[in-house]
Amino acid sequence: MTNLAFTNFPRDTFLGFDQLFNTLQNTTFEAGRGQGYPPYNVIKRDDGHFLIEIAVAGFKKEDIDLTLEKGVLTIAGKKQSGTDTREYAHRGISQRAFERSFTLADTLKVVGADIVDGMLVVILENNIPEEDKPQTINLGDLPKSAKRLLLG
Numbered sequence: 252m253t254n255l256a257f258t259n260f261p262r263d264t265f266l267g268f269d270q271l272f273n274t275l276q277n278t279t280f281e282a283g284r285g286q287g288y289p290p291y292n293v294i295k296r297d298d299g300h301f302l303i304e305i306a307v308a309g310f311k312k313e314d315i316d317l318t319l320e321k322g323v324l325t326i327a328g329k330k331q332s333g334t335d336t337r338e339y340a341h342r343g344i345s346q347r348a349f350e351r352s353f354t355l356a357d358t359l360k361v362v363g364a365d366i367v368d369g370m371l372v373v374i375l376e377n378n379i380p381e382e383d384k385p386q387t388i389n390l391g392d393l394p395k396s397a398k399r400l401l402l403g
Contacts, residue, residue, distance in 0.1 A: 256288055274356070275343075280298040283360070288345065288347070288349055289305050289306045289307060289328070289349050289351075290306045291303060291304060291305040291306070291351065292304040298377065299356075299375065299376060299377045299378075299379075300374065300375065300376055301359070301374075301375040301377070302372055302373065302374055302375070303324075303326075303353065303371075303372070303373040303375070304370045304371070304372055305326060305351065305369065305370065305373075306369065306370060306371075307328060307341075307369065307371045307397060308344050308369040309330070309344050309346045310328050310330065310346065310366070310371075311366075312366055313331075314328055314330055314331060315327070315328045315366075315371060316328075317361075317364055319355075321355050322348070322354060322355050322356075322357065323352055323353070324352065324353045324354075324355055324361065324373070325350065325351070325352045325353075326350070326351045326352075326371065327349065327350040327351075328348060328349050328350075330346045330347075330348070330349040346361060355375065356377070358377050358379050358380075358383075359375050359376070359377050359378075360375065360376050360378055360380055361373060361374070361375055362374040362375065
């Protein structure tokens, strides 16, 4: 396990991000995380949509659980034992149990999920409130209450 060092990061420059820094500081990254099973893609469609694709060949819908709790999307797969009675000469498609987690921003919502062509597809939508979107501020456009502050 390794821990990111955010203790010396200039927190005074980034105001209001204490919760994010605390989360990053307390997050541990497992050495085995990069093992790559099952392989997955994260696709950005546009500013508002993302797709997570996970290769789940051999898994059925009832073998996969998706949960969203406190901003963490967890995807777990487990084959039901004893359901496959075939005799294999070679078994190259792994069907071992897995669990993958994705931490989602507060504005990301899970729209839906399905298995398409052996890929589990999870669709996410980024709903940014109007007040959080970038604004253009026009120079010389001071309200009367702000002009009084200049004269005082």
